[in-house]
Amino acid sequence: MTPSSLLADLIDLSEALDTDHGVDLENRKRRDRNIGRELQHWRNRPVSQIRAWLHELTPSSARKNGLQGVHLYHVLCVVLLAAGLLTGWGLASAVLFYDGKQPINIVNAVVVLVLPQILLLLVWLLAAIPGRLSLFRHLGSTLGFLNPGRLAGHLAGIFTAKENQCLAMLWHPDNGAVLAPAARWLFSFWSQLFAFSFNIGILTSAFFLVSFSDLAFVWSTTLTISNEIFHQLLTTLSAPWAVLVPDAVPSAELVAQSRYYRLDEGSLADTETTPQLAIALGQWWPFLITAVSCYGLLPRLLTLGISWYRFHHHLRKALCNLPGAPELLARMNSPLVSTLAEEPEHAFTIATDRATGKPDATHYAVRCPVIDWSGACDATDDMAAPLAALGIEALKFLRAGGRQTTEQDLELIASLCQGRPEGVCILAKAWEPPMLDLLDFVRGIRQQCGRKKPLIVLLRGGPEGVTAADRETWQLTLGQLGDPDLHVESVSHAT
Amino acid sequence: MTAPVFAIVGHPNKGKSSIVSTLSEDESVAISAVPGTTIDNRRYPMAVDGEVLYELIDTPGFQRARAALEWMHSHAGSAVDRADTVRRFVDEHKDDSRFAAECHLLTPILEGAGILYVVDGSRPFGEDYEAEMEILRWTGQPSLALINMIGDSDYSADWNKALGQYFRIVRIFDAMEADFDRRVQLLLAFGEIREEWREALEKAVRFLREELARRRTLAAHVIAEMLARMITHQRRRRLATGDVMDEIRDTLLNAYKQDIVAMEQRCREEVEQGYNHGHLERHEQRVQLLDDDLFSRETWVLFGLTRRQLIATGALGGAAAGSVIDLAVHGTSLLMGSGLGAVAGGVSAWLTSDRIANIKVLGHPLGGQEVSIGPMRNINFPYVVLGRALLHQHLVEERTHAHRDPLDIDTPGGAWQLTDTATRRRFEKLFSRLRKQETYRTDLVTTLATLIENQIRNRTDDA
Numbered sequence: 001m002t003p004s005s006l007l008a009d010l011i012d013l014s015e016a017l018d019t020d021h022g023v024d025l026e027n028r029k030r031r032d033r034n035i036g037r038e039l040q041h042w043r044n045r046p047v048s049q050i051r052a053w054l055h056e057l058t059p060s061s062a063r064k065n066g067l068q069g070v071h072l073y074h075v076l077c078v079v080l081l082a083a084g085l086l087t088g089w090g091l092a093s094a095v096l097f098y099d100g101k102q103p104i105n106i107v108n109a110v111v112v113l114v115l116p117q118i119l120l121l122l123v124w125l126l127a128a129i130p131g132r133l134s135l136f137r138h139l140g141s142t143l144g145f146l147n148p149g150r151l152a153g154h155l156a157g158i159f160t161a162k163e164n165q166c167l168a169m170l171w172h173p174d175n176g177a178v179l180a181p182a183a184r185w186l187f188s189f190w191s192q193l194f195a196f197s198f199n200i201g202i203l204t205s206a207f208f209l210v211s212f213s214d215l216a217f218v219w220s221t222t223l224t225i226s227n228e229i230f231h232q233l234l235t236t237l238s239a240p241w242a243v244l245v246p247d248a249v250p251s252a253e254l255v256a257q258s259r260y261y262r263l264d265e266g267s268l269a270d271t272e273t274t275p276q277l278a279i280a281l282g283q284w285w286p287f288l289i290t291a292v293s294c295y296g297l298l299p300r301l302l303t304l305g306i307s308w309y310r311f312h313h314h315l316r317k318a319l320c321n322l323p324g325a326p327e328l329l330a331r332m333n334s335p336l337v338s339t340l341a342e343e344p345e346h347a348f349t350i351a352t353d354r355a356t357g358k359p360d361a362t363h364y365a366v367r368c369p370v371i372d373w374s375g376a377c378d379a380t381d382d383m384a385a386p387l388a389a390l391g392i393e394a395l396k397f398l399r400a401g402g403r404q405t406t407e408q409d410l411e412l413i414a415s416l417c418q419g420r421p422e423g424v425c426i427l428a429k430a431w432e433p434p435m436l437d438l439l440d441f442v443r444g445i446r447q448q449c450g451r452k453k454p455l456i457v458l459l460r461g462g463p464e465g466v467t468a469a470d471r472e473t474w475q476l477t478l479g480q481l482g483d484p485d486l487h488v489e490s491v492s493h494a495t
Numbered sequence: 496m497t498a499p500v501f502a503i504v505g506h507p508n509k510g511k512s513s514i515v516s517t518l519s520e521d522e523s524v525a526i527s528a529v530p531g532t533t534i535d536n537r538r539y540p541m542a543v544d545g546e547v548l549y550e551l552i553d554t555p556g557f558q559r560a561r562a563a564l565e566w567m568h569s570h571a572g573s574a575v576d577r578a579d580t581v582r583r584f585v586d587e588h589k590d591d592s593r594f595a596a597e598c599h600l601l602t603p604i605l606e607g608a609g610i611l612y613v614v615d616g617s618r619p620f621g622e623d624y625e626a627e628m629e630i631l632r633w634t635g636q637p638s639l640a641l642i643n644m645i646g647d648s649d650y651s652a653d654w655n656k657a658l659g660q661y662f663r664i665v666r667i668f669d670a671m672e673a674d675f676d677r678r679v680q681l682l683l684a685f686g687e688i689r690e691e692w693r694e695a696l697e698k699a700v701r702f703l704r705e706e707l708a709r710r711r712t713l714a715a716h717v718i719a720e721m722l723a724r725m726i727t728h729q730r731r732r733r734l735a736t737g738d739v740m741d742e743i744r745d746t747l748l749n750a751y752k753q754d755i756v757a758m759e760q761r762c763r764e765e766v767e768q769g770y771n772h773g774h775l776e777r778h779e780q781r782v783q784l785l786d787d788d789l790f791s792r793e794t795w796v797l798f799g800l801t802r803r804q805l806i807a808t809g810a811l812g813g814a815a816a817g818s819v820i821d822l823a824v825h826g827t828s829l830l831m832g833s834g835l836g837a838v839a840g841g842v843s844a845w846l847t848s849d850r851i852a853n854i855k856v857l858g859h860p861l862g863g864q865e866v867s868i869g870p871m872r873n874i875n876f877p878y879v880v881l882g883r884a885l886l887h888q889h890l891v892e893e894r895t896h897a898h899r900d901p902l903d904i905d906t907p908g909g910a911w912q913l914t915d916t917a918t919r920r921r922f923e924k925l926f927s928r929l930r931k932q933e934t935y936r937t938d939l940v941t942t943l944a945t946l947i948e949n950q951i952r953n954r955t956d957d958a
Contacts, residue, residue: 021761025768033544094819112818173870176932177723177939321940323720327713327765335544337706339519340771341537374623402622406562431618433508436558436596462619463648473508 006315007073007167008066010182010322013054014169015065017324020057026340029331036332046320046329053328069167077193084194088201096209103216103260106284110237110291113202117296120195124303128188178321182314189307196304199297203289210285217284218260231255234287241290248290254283363391364454364487366423369416370394373438374401376427376460383427386491392425392456400426400441413444423454430459430470430490434477442481452485459490466490498540498547499692501685502603504631505613506624507556510643513670513897514613515539515553518678520771522896524553536599541699548699549685549692552608554600560626563588563597567633577633581605601634609688610638612658616667617646620653628661637688639664641681645671664688670897675707710892714766715948716940718884721762722877723940725755726929729869743866751868756781759880763887770891772902779887779904782880806844813840870930877926878913885911885950911950921946 020028035053042048054063095112098104169175171183209215219230231252235242238249258281319325370387377383377397387394398416400409416424424445428438434457445455459466459474474488503511516524519539539551557563563584571580585601588594604610610631614624631638640662642654651667658665666684668677679700686693730751732743759782767775817836821828849863871877887904889911894902913919925943 021765025765025773026771037544091819173727173729173932174724176727177929180932321938323724326716326941326944330709330713334709335702335705337541337543337702339539339541340521341519341523341539343537345523345525345537375621401561403625405565407565429621431615432506432621432623433556435507435556436593437561437623440559464646 005070006312006319008063008070009051009054010066010315010319011069011166011169012058012063012066013050013319013325014175014322016054016058017322017328021324026338029336030338032328032331033334033336039332043333047316049329049332050319050325053332065166069169072167076190080190080194081197084197084199085201085204088198088203089205090201091198092202092205093209096206096215098209098213098215103218103281105260106217106219106258106288107221109217109288113288114291114295117195117199117292117299121295121299121303124188124192128303128306178323179318182311182318185307185311185314189304189311192300192304192307196297196300199292199300202292203297206285206289206292210282210289214282215285216281217288218258218281219255220260227252227256227259230259237291238287240294245286245290248286250284250287257281258284364423364456365391366454367393367395368421368423368425368454369396369398369419370425370427370458371398371400371412371416373426373428373441374432375399375403376429383491386458387425390456390458390489392423392458394425395421401438406440409441410444413441413448416445417449421449421453423456424449425456425458427458427460428474430461430466430474434474439478439481442478442483442486446481446483446486451483455483455486457486457488459488461491497607498549498695499685499689500550500552500603500606500608501611502536502552502554502600502608503611503613504554504600504604504627505556506615506627507558509556509613509615510645510670510897511556511613512553513645514611514641514643514668515551516897517670517673517895518681519551520896522772522774524896534595534599536603541703543699543702548695548702549682552603554603555596557600557627557630558596559594560597560623560630563594564626564630567630571633578605578635581630581633597630601630604631604634604636608636609685609692610634610636611685612638612640612662613643614640614654614658615645616642616651616654617644617648619650620657624657628658632661638662639666639685639688641665642667644669671895673895674893675703679703710769711951712944712948713769714888714892715951716944717762717765717769718881718888718947719940719944721758721884722880722926722943723929725758725871725880726877726926727870727932728754728758729867730754731865731867734864734866740866744868747866747868759883762884766884766888767891770894771896772891772894775891776901777904778901779883782883802845802848805848806841809844810837810841813837813843816840870932872930874923874926878922881922881947882911882913885947885954888951889954911954913950918946918950 032053035056036049039049039052042052092113095109096104170179170186172179221230231250234250234255242249320329370383370392383394383397398412400412404412426438426442428434442455442457457474457478459471461467461470471488471490478486478488503515505511512524515537516522519541521539524537534555536555537553539553540547541549541551566588567577567580567584570583571577581601582605584594585598585605589598591598612628612631614620638661640658642651642658642665644651644667655665664684664687666681668681673681682696682700682703683693686696728751730747732747734740734743763777763779767773813836814833815836817832817834817839818830820832820836821830883904890902890904913922922943925939925946928939929943
């Protein structure tokens with residue numbers, strides 16, 4: 001699992017999760033649980049699970065942003081490698097410049113090629129320490145402009161149209177809470193790549209010059225430093241490789257022989273043996289190359305490895321912490337609990353335009369029988385006033401529905417219609433919905449007593465009276481009979 | 496063992512569909528004041544990874560119960576034959592549109608479903624219910640009566656007496672207001688009507704409790720992600736020649752506000768979907784930014800560097816180039832090369848920065864003046880957003896799926912208050928880290944989510 005494939009997946013996953021938000025959650029739950037069950041063996045490996053989910057959901061051909069991001073990442077790696085090589089080569093060529101007149105001062109070479117690297121390494125260490133101490137955090141951000149990796153990142157960001165869907169999403173401020181650590185180590189990786197190739201450039205240049213020209217190294221100082229002290233300094237500096245590469249540790253003899261004075265157009269300490277020394281003085285190169293390798297190349301290789309590892313580590317963590325990713329993992333690894341209906345509802349829609357209209361006249365002026373449907377009326381005396389208010393004179397009170405049998409209802413209709421009433425009034429409970437049982441009864445009356453006679457359904461409410469909702473329900477339901485002389489009234493409305 | 500099945504039956508318009516909707520958390524159930532809206536049986540299986548633990552069936556209400564019972568009376572021999580008589584009724588009338596409702600509702604019962612008979616306890620008992628209850632008794636299936644309190648009046652005492660004559664267990668249940676615990680209690684009560692159903696129902700309740708915990712975790716995570724994004728969100732715009740700064744700033748500020756509103760809306764939708772309230776209509780005022788003017792910034796940038804950083808970089812580059820000369824002359828220049836190089840690099844960076852910034856590569860200027868809004872610096876803003884989000888989550892969790900009215904979030908006094916100082920300090924620490932965009936922490940959102948989840952749990956425990 002390389003960082004580049006992780007990086008591509010991270011970019012694509014961010015986009016996929018964002019797009020996935022539009023999918024209905026119930027469908028997402030089913031889909032992700034199915035995928036999760038197939039990946040049960042990776043239950044404790046969330047990164048593998050998430051990546052497998054991504055690969056399952058989006059075919060490789062659809063994942064372009066990730067590939068583009070990785071392409072840019074590789075391009076920047078190559079650019080930084082080349083820049084480091086060239087810079088290292090150029091610097092070493094300048095430091096080790098020798099035209100046969102003045103030998104190369106080994107002190108200069110060490111000061112330029114080794115010392116800054118040790119200092120920069122310390123800076124890197126400070127920056128790499130988790131910024132729990134605000135001093136280091138501020139130092140890191142203040143010195144950030146020195147970081148070639150960060151510069152490369154910002155340069156790449158300039159040419160990115162959709163910052164949040166490509167490599168630049170790593171350092172996009174909106175993603176800071178999740179991706180900032182990965183971005184930080186990516187910048188570190190790039191800068192260490194530059195530094196590593198810079199050292200390679202130095203060493204290549206040094207080897208080239210050593211191989212194809214004769215270099216003469218000396219050491220020179222105005223300070224009153226004895227050969228022994230200088231040798232002691234070099235021995236301390238060479239301690240890391242003294243056992244492994246003893247030839248790269250300058251001997252006391254070499255130090256003594258290569259002390260250089262510029263007086264009288266430059267002279268060596270021991271003029272008697274100058275011709276032999278000319279050969280010996282070239283032998284400083286193992287020391288220089290080993291010093292650059294030990295204090296430059298190897299630490300940079302180590303920091304490059306650490307940066308690569310940390311970048312890789314934070315990419316993996318970011319994969320599981322992207323917005324929507326923890327939820328995705330939960331969907332994949334939790335049992336799918338479903339309580340919803342499996343099929344859509346086949347509901348009956350009533351035609352609202354066929355509701356019985358509001359009565360034009362509330363005074364019917366009819367003498368008719370009043371039928372108590374299903375025990376709507378406890379005491380018939382209570383109904384006298386409401387009926388009178390509607391202009392209904394009750395000829396008699398009859399009972400239907402409820403505990404009466406349907407046969408009794410039919411007999412009641414037959415006897416009722418024989419008397420050719422001017423109309424019929426049915427008392428009903430407003431809170432009970434009009435059921436087909438009642439509608440059968442109403443149809444029976446209409447069929448046997450004839451049309452054009454008012455058929456008034458008088459609703460009686462409970463303690464709350466007849467509510468508007470109750471009245472509307474009755475009007476809508478009875479309206480389905482299409483009877484223009486069927487009226488819905490309510491006791492509260494009538495009184 | 497086959498999973499228990501429960502047929503929800505009763506008079507039309509007495510809240511059968513509301514009860515099914517609440518228990519199944521399905522907001523797609525058609526609930527209407529018009530009788531006969533439900534014309535067919537609809538099944539609501541409670542399944543865990545495909546394994547059905549119980550099933551609810553919403554049925555049409557009785558329409559011609561008297562006529563059906565009369566037919567049964569006329570065809571029944573003795574009490575022993577009653578269940579068979581009901582079966583014969585269904586067999587003979589399955590194609591008869593007159594008894595379509597009765598046949599639909601009786602079919603699952605005859606196949607072994609338990610009966611959940613629903614009445615409205617806020618309306619008086621009536622004699623027209625007797626035929627329905629008698630038919631259900633004839634089926635011989637285990638049954639439970641539910642008194643659903645739809646209105647404000649209370650006739651539950653009368654109903655208890657009447658229902659007690661037909662049903663062994665009678666429960667009062669408010670489908671609109673029942674919280675999770677009440678729903679669970681009702682499910683467990685279903686297990687009382689037949690012993691062998693108890694295990695499956697207890698298992699189902701266990702999974703439902705786990706699901707509730709997962710929903711809370713999910714809600715907490717979604718809220719934490721929204722907060723993190725809101726706090727760190729920035730909007731930037733590179734200024735072109737001729738742009739009026741104030742106009743650009745206003746445009747950017749409006750866009751920023753819309754982003755914040757969109758983030759909150761998205762969080763709301765995610766939370767609602769988590770609780771199966773995917774089509775919820777909401778009444779809520781938009782989130783307000785507390786300080787409009789405090790977080791707009793104007794900077795000059797090139798390669799992500801400010802002008803000062805660019806000059807420093809130029810100076811360092813110049814010094815490095817100059818040092819090559821110093822080295823080439825073996826230091827005889829007394830570091831003049833480095834010094835002059837630093838000056839030349841710094842000055843040229845200063846003088847040419849604007850020109851370099853205006854250079855377009857592939858149509859993109861390399862740098863220039865930039866206006867940015869955000870990240871949010873107001874320390875109270877996250878608490879306002881968090882308070883709104885927790886209130887919303889609470890209302891969504893409490894809301895049953897029988898509701899069809901919009902969710903009103905701007906309830907006076909409903910806002911979440913953080914009274915615990917220690918918790919507030921922990922929140923502030925996290926918000927502060929997000930504001931500072933600390934780059935070494937990957938678990939800020941997870942930690943924030945845990946803290947929010949604790950708030951949700953504590954509030955529920957307190958309630």
